[in-house]
Amino acid sequence: MAEPFLKWVGGKRQLLDVISRKMPRHFSGYYEPFLGGGAVFFRFLPKKAFINDSNQALMNTYQQIRDNCHLVLSYLSDLDQALSAEFYYFIRSDFNARVKRGVYDASLAAEMIFLNKHCFNGLFRVNKKGEFNAPFNGSRGSSFNRRQILDVSHALQDAFMTCKDSLDGCFLSREARGMKEMGRRRAFVSACFLSREARGMKDTLCRVAPSCGVSSRVRRGE
Numbered sequence: 001m002a003e004p005f006l007k008w009v010g011g012k013r014q015l016l017d018v019i020s021r022k023m024p025r026h027f028s029g030y031y032e033p034f035l036g037g038g039a040v041f042f043r044f045l046p047k048k049a050f051i052n053d054s055n056q057a058l059m060n061t062y063q064q065i066r067d068n069c070h071l072v073l074s075y076l077s078d079l080d081q082a083l084s085a086e087f088y089y090f091i092r093s094d095f096n097a098r099v100k101r102g103v104y105d106a107s108l109a110a111e112m113i114f115l116n117k118h119c120f121n122g123l124f125r126v127n128k129k130g131e132f133n134a135p136f137n138g139s140r141g142s143s144f145n146r147r148q149i150l151d152v153s154h155a156l157q158d159a160f161m162t163c164k165d166s167l168d169g170c171f172l173s174r175e176a177r178g179m180k181e182m183g184r185r186r187a188f189v190s191a192c193f194l195s196r197e198a199r200g201m202k203d204t205l206c207r208v209a210p211s212c213g214v215s216s217r218v219r220r221g222e
């Protein structure tokens with residue numbers, strides 16, 4: 001069973017039971033505009049999933065695990081073997097330099113997982129320039145679980161992934177069944193949003209929902 005493999009700010013793991021109760025039992029498509037660590041996606045593993053996040057390094061990581069899983073695992077083993085504080089800071093600079101140059105590949109995906117596991121608080125944090133700047137957390141353990149990454153790769157095989165600004169558009173999930181009974185379609189947006197995102201998302205939903213014939217609900221989390 002696939003599980004989130006990155007620790008991510010605003011993850012929804014603690015809310016999974018609540019979200020689960022609110023999820024429609026049947027739906028034809030699952031759209032997650034702010035994927036982050038993907039707690040909800042990995043819990044429900046919807047068949048027809050459209051997943052998106054504007055963080056390019058993050059979406060590259062999912063994409064590389066889907067398409068080049070064994071290469072990512074091999075890079076991860078190499079990184080773990082060299083683990084030290086000095087090496088962590090070397091990889092951190094390398095990661096930032098490669099993001100700046102737009103080099104999104106399997107090696108960058110491995111660096112992201114490595115940094116996420118060995119950084120302070122285990123959270124992906126960037127400064128105003130967009131550079132990952134969390135310090136080393138001193139951990140010596142492995143940065144990945146091979147079985148978990150293989151399961152994630154399997155779970156992602158049919159997912160349609162994008163890396164867009166969701167405030168420019170909107171992803172809506174419709175219930176496949178029960179629509180007629182309800183007499184209207186219902187939008188399910190799986191995410192809690194930071195306040196700026198919540199406002200933007202709410203505005204976008206209000207703007208596009210009527211033309212799609214759907215009603216929408218936005219839950220503001222933080």
Ligand SMILES: C[S@@+](CC[C@H](N)C(=O)[O-])C[C@H]1O[C@@H](n2cnc3c(N)ncnc32)[C@H](O)[C@@H]1O
Nearest residue numbers: 010011012034035036038039040054055165166
């Ligand atoms: C709180 S996390 C999502 C948590 C996730 N839904 C979960 O269940 O673990 C928010 C994510 O939204 C992404 N994000 C922020 N603004 C965005 C935007 N305008 N368009 C798309 N993604 C955005 C961030 O990169 C971040 O990964």
